[in-house]
Amino acid sequence: MEKYIFYVLALIMIISAIASVSSRKMLRSVVYLLFVLIGIAGIYFMADYNFLAAIQLTVYAGGIIVLIIFSVLLVHHIDMELEVAKKSKRIITALTCLIGLGVFLTTIYSHPFVETTAAVTTTTADIGFALLSTKAGGFILPFEVISILLLAVMIGAIIIAKGEDGAEDQPKETPLVKQEKSVEKKEELLENEVTV
Numbered sequence: 001m002e003k004y005i006f007y008v009l010a011l012i013m014i015i016s017a018i019a020s021v022s023s024r025k026m027l028r029s030v031v032y033l034l035f036v037l038i039g040i041a042g043i044y045f046m047a048d049y050n051f052l053a054a055i056q057l058t059v060y061a062g063g064i065i066v067l068i069i070f071s072v073l074l075v076h077h078i079d080m081e082l083e084v085a086k087k088s089k090r091i092i093t094a095l096t097c098l099i100g101l102g103v104f105l106t107t108i109y110s111h112p113f114v115e116t117t118a119a120v121t122t123t124t125a126d127i128g129f130a131l132l133s134t135k136a137g138g139f140i141l142p143f144e145v146i147s148i149l150l151l152a153v154m155i156g157a158i159i160i161a162k163g164e165d166g167a168e169d170q171p172k173e174t175p176l177v178k179q180e181k182s183v184e185k186k187e188e189l190l191e192n193e194v195t196v
Contacts, residue, residue, distance in 0.1 A: 002046060005042075005046065006043070006046060007083055009039045009042045009043055009046075010039075012035060012038065012039050013035070013036050013039035016032045016033070016035035016036045016039070017032070017033075017036050019032040020032035020033045020036065024074055024084070026160070027069065027072055030068050030069055030072070031066060033065065034061055036055075036061045036107045037056065037061040037065065038061050040056055040060075041053045041054075041056040041057045041061060044056055051124060051127055051149070059146060064149075064150060064153050067153050067154045067157065068153060068154075068157040069151060071155075072157060131143050
C-alpha cells in the first residue's frame with residue numbers, strides 16, 4: 001500500500017512541478033508549487049520523519065507560499081503573466097536539468113543503501129534543544145536564517161509582482177470624481193473672491 005501512495009505522491013509532485021514552471025500566471029504557479037511542497041511533506045510522513053514533515057508544512061507550504069500569495073495580492077497583480085524566456089535560455093535550462101537529473105540518478109544507483117537495525121529515537125524536545133543550541137552541533141544559525149529567507153521571499157515576490165518599472169497602476173478617474181474635483185475648485189475660487 002505504501003508503494004502506491006509513494007507513486008501517487010510522486011506523480012502529483014512531478015505534474016505540479018512542471019505546471020509550476022510552465023504556467024505564465026504567477027498566482028497559479030504559486031499554487032502548483034504549494035502542491036509540490038505538500039507532496040514532499042507526504043514523503044516525509046511516509047518515511048516516519050514527522051517533525052521534518054511538520055516543519056515542511058509550516059515553514060515552506062505555510063509560511064513561504066502564504067508570503068508569496070500575500071505579496072502578489074498586495075500589489076494588485078493577481079492575473080499577472082510572466083514573460084516567456086528566450087529559446088536559448090530554455091535550452092540551457094533544459095540541459096542543466098538533464099545534467100542534474102543524471103547526477104542525481106547516478107548517485108542514487110551507485111550508492112549501496114543498507115538498512116540499519118539499530119534505531120535511535122529522538123524526541124521533539126531533543127530537536128527543540130538542538131535547534132536553539134549555540135554549542136557544537138546546534139542549529140541556531142540555520143534557525144535564524146529561516147527568518148531571513150522568509151523576508152527575502154516576500155521582497156522578491158513584491159519585486160516580481162510590481163514589474164520592471166516598479167510603478168503601480170494609477171487608479172482611473174471616473175466622471176463623477178472629475179465633477180467633484182471641479183466643484184471643489186469652484187468653491188475654493190468663490191471663497192478666495194469673497195475674502196478679497
